[in-house]
Amino acid sequence: MKASNAAICTLLVLILMAEAQVSKAVTCSPTQLSSCVSAITSKTPPSKLCCSKIKEQKPCLCQYLKNPNLRKFVNTPNARKVASTCGTPFPKC
Structure with missing residues (x-):
């Protein structure tokens, strides 16, 4: 039983470390969202590139x-709609 608890703890630590590395890998740059400008400013649907950049x-x-x-x-409202259309819920900050 103790071995399985240790394994679970190790697995959780590895998952958390992987999550932290993914977060660090993102470079925050609002210009990365430039492919979404037309979808946000008009009623055109977002492109695949826009959705991938939002994610x-x-x-x-x-x-x-x-x-x-x-x-x-x-x-x-349009930016929120684009994010929703792309399957990226708008964050609650």
């Missing part, structure tokens, strides 16, 4: 929302 930049969205210069673009 990639998801860990950065709260940071963008805290920036007054970016918030007015990121925190719009």
